[in-house]
Amino acid sequence: MGMGIQIFSAVKKIELSEKDKIYDIAVIGGGLAGLTLAIQSANAGYQTILFEKESYPFHKVCGEYISMESHDFLSQCGVPLQEWNLPMISKLHISDCEGKLYEFQLPLGGFGISRFKLDNTLATIAKQKQVELCEETKVEDVLFQNDLFTIDTKNKKYTTKLVAGSFGKRSNLDIKWRRRFSLKSKNRLNNYIGVKYHIKYDIAKDLIALHNFQNGYCGISKIEDDICCVCYLTTTDQLSSAGNTIEKLEATVLSKNKALADIFSKAQFLYEKPLTIAQISFDQKKQVENGILMVGDAAGLITPLCGNGMSMAMHASSLAFQQMKLFLEGSITREQMENQYSKAWKNQFSKRLAIGRLVQSFFGNPFVTRIFLSTISKTPKLANWLIRQTHGSSFS
Numbered sequence: 001m002g003m004g005i006q007i008f009s010a011v012k013k014i015e016l017s018e019k020d021k022i023y024d025i026a027v028i029g030g031g032l033a034g035l036t037l038a039i040q041s042a043n044a045g046y047q048t049i050l051f052e053k054e055s056y057p058f059h060k061v062c063g064e065y066i067s068m069e070s071h072d073f074l075s076q077c078g079v080p081l082q083e084w085n086l087p088m089i090s091k092l093h094i095s096d097c098e099g100k101l102y103e104f105q106l107p108l109g110g111f112g113i114s115r116f117k118l119d120n121t122l123a124t125i126a127k128q129k130q131v132e133l134c135e136e137t138k139v140e141d142v143l144f145q146n147d148l149f150t151i152d153t154k155n156k157k158y159t160t161k162l163v164a165g166s167f168g169k170r171s172n173l174d175i176k177w178r179r180r181f182s183l184k185s186k187n188r189l190n191n192y193i194g195v196k197y198h199i200k201y202d203i204a205k206d207l208i209a210l211h212n213f214q215n216g217y218c219g220i221s222k223i224e225d226d227i228c229c230v231c232y233l234t235t236t237d238q239l240s241s242a243g244n245t246i247e248k249l250e251a252t253v254l255s256k257n258k259a260l261a262d263i264f265s266k267a268q269f270l271y272e273k274p275l276t277i278a279q280i281s282f283d284q285k286k287q288v289e290n291g292i293l294m295v296g297d298a299a300g301l302i303t304p305l306c307g308n309g310m311s312m313a314m315h316a317s318s319l320a321f322q323q324m325k326l327f328l329e330g331s332i333t334r335e336q337m338e339n340q341y342s343k344a345w346k347n348q349f350s351k352r353l354a355i356g357r358l359v360q361s362f363f364g365n366p367f368v369t370r371i372f373l374s375t376i377s378k379t380p381k382l383a384n385w386l387i388r389q390t391h392g393s394s395f396s
């Protein structure tokens with residue numbers, strides 16, 4: 001840890017009894033980062049516990065397009081991707097705010113699958129591998145003392161040698177620990193909302209389309225069972241200028257783009273109401289907070305138009321586990337584990353996040369979006385370069 005004893009909450013007593021079980025790794029948050037980290041840990045024979053505040057299966061706001069870089073990793077984790085006959089996606093269409101379409105190829109490509117199915121499958125695999133999976137269990141706090149962590153949940157405390165923080169974009173723990181990004185007042189990187197539906201709509205299986213609108217963009221692509229995932233990102237200001245109602249936002253702002261007008265008027269919507277999240281922040285975060293290795297969105301969130309946050313989350317879990325394993329084997333100290341993980345994370349992702357933020361700044365303003373799209377569509381090399389900069393390569 002390199003900082004001596006750290007206590008997150010002001011005054012708190014830790015009661016450790018001799019008979020308390022000591023886990024090797026505790027994982028807070030069972031999204032893709034947390035579940036894949038827990039599976040790697042269990043595969044290596046470590047006593048692993050995972051806390052998830054929800055109960056599987058459940059839906060999540062996400063575009064559900066996964067870049068190919070994590071295909072092999074997911075298969076290694078035991079996900080039967082080959083058997084599922086999922087839509088393989090290799091084409092990208094981007095429309096400007098009026099609906100004028102530009103066509104690109106995706107060098108690496110991806111596939112579509114719902115989080116409902118994917119996260120649930122990983123949770124089932126984790127349980128089969130003897131991960132102690134605590135659903136409907138929200139972690140309230142974590143304390144470090146005497147070289148061990150205590151995880152505090154509503155009903156029980158747990159003791160562990162290592163902790164991974166995989167609690168997503170924004171959680172009660174970010175607020176409690178006063179993480180820097182959560183204290184910032186509203187700025188251009190932190191006032192976004194996300195909205196998602198599953199729909200039935202006619203779109204090619206090998207295509208992901210990104211439709212721009214004033215202050216936002218909406219992705220659509222196929223997932224399993226011939227269903228489409230539609231997911232958009234916009235600012236809270238844009239929502240309030242549409243009277244704070246999603247229906248009005250879609251009717252008056254999104255539908256100015258004729259591609260979106262078609263989707264919203266013709267599709268069959270499979271949810272009774274949209275799934276929404278607020279307070280999305282693309283601000284920088286720290287990869288290690290008081291001895292806890294942060295993975296996935298808890299370590300840094302890439303703008304969704306890059307379409308690879310899920311792969312990055314899983315890749316970060318692989319990087320974190322490599323270092324945790326070295327520590328548990330006694331090959332490195334805590335301080336070395338933290339430093340090496342931070343360094344590996346930055347090497348792998350910092351540039352991608354920065355380019356993601358830059359590209360996002362070209363979207364939202366109808367004029368800038370049009371100029372940007374018409375420029376890159378005339379220079380395919382530039383388009384390919386930009387897409388490649390936001391994607392990594394396959395990992396294990």
Ligand SMILES: Cc1cc2nc3c(=O)[nH]c(=O)nc-3n(C[C@H](O)[C@H](O)[C@H](O)COP(=O)(O)OP(=O)(O)OC[C@H]3O[C@@H](n4cnc5c(N)ncnc54)[C@H](O)[C@@H]3O)c2cc1C
Pocket residue numbers: 028029030031032033034051052053054060061062063064065066067137138139140166167168169171172173193194195219231232233280295296297298301302304307308309310311313
């Ligand atoms: C609008 C939008 C569209 C996107 N589209 C795509 C896309 O098409 N492709 C792509 O690759 N990426 C996309 N992303 C990014 C992607 O969704 C994330 O990068 C990915 O889900 C990160 O996974 P994670 O495991 O870090 O977090 P999550 O999947 O969010 O998991 C975190 C988990 O932690 C749990 N949790 C939180 N606090 C606690 C607590 N205190 N105790 C216990 N559990 C807790 C939560 O319930 C949650 O299940 C999109 C993001 C947004 C906002």
